[in-house]
Amino acid sequence: MFRKSMMCFVLASAMLASGAGIAHDPRQHGEAFDNRALPLRDGNRSTQAKRDHVMSCKTDFSNGRGAIARGDWLNGATWDATRKVAVRGDVWWPNARFEIVTQPFRRLLSGNALPTDHPTGSFPVARDDPAARIDPNPNGIAAKEVEIYLPLEPRVAAQPSCLPMGMIGVMSNGVALFNALDTFGNDALAHEVQDRCGGHPERTGLYHYHGNPSCLGGIREKARLVGYALDGFGIYTGFDRDGRELTNADLDECHSRVGRVVWDGREVEMYHYVLTREYPYTVGCFRGSPVRTAFTGGGAGPPGGGGGPPGARRPPGPALRW
16 A cells, blocks of 8 residues: 655744744844845855765857846845845745655655745735845746656765756655756846745746745744655755754765754655755755756756766656656
8 A cells, every 4th residue: 555645834923923933133132144144155056976066968059048137135145135126925825735645665646736835925016015126026826737756765876966957856845956057157136036935936837946945834944854856856945853953064966964853754864955045055966866856957967068977877667748
């Protein structure tokens, strides 16, 4: 018998009301960062695995599209998340669905790529929205049928592999995760304008995050599993089991670490990715062998090439469908 678990989520209303993770004073909580001066690491991309960088499959960013102006929250080597504008709107998606099914040797993630636990902004961005002066995103949000098979027990590959410019993982509320780069090769979370929960749609309508999503259920819990990278490894919150906020100094070149976490109901010592408030925020490179998808976006494959990240493979079962 397959063991099947439906992921049901509720919105953490207190986080939304207070803007937790956006206008948070670390001095009151002993945390590692001040949201008024987060490190800005534009250009920190590489063709090799490197701490504080995105190992990017794409190398040519000369035809970027996105933000058309520089926000006044950008201050040289830092950016102020408490001053950054967000796309207006409070749009709920009652048809949002996401399910995780554990099968022998593999894990099935399925849904429609809409957030199950929080509202989105109103997209396309309205002309009278202050966000339009910086990033007039013309894309609407669309449901996308998702069916992804991941290895149940992921393994570390012989070499890290690069990240494409599309989906690199799926979060626990069904939302796609992209890497930290915008289409100009800069820090997407700092330059592009997202909604108050940290998401926005790309040109096909796929709603996605580039960084630590402030409204995701359980985002401030200790060492909690909140998503899966496409190599099958878990993505965990940015706090260790003692409640200490983690930084890049605690992580390896892929933005990961080996530590004790809960995995499939068991406490184990294993490799896993970590969400942080420090660039590259989520995943810096794939440390396992990522599955191929039909929606990885431009630049997929070895640097300068195509066809998916090196070492990519599809586990047994049907192909991913969008």
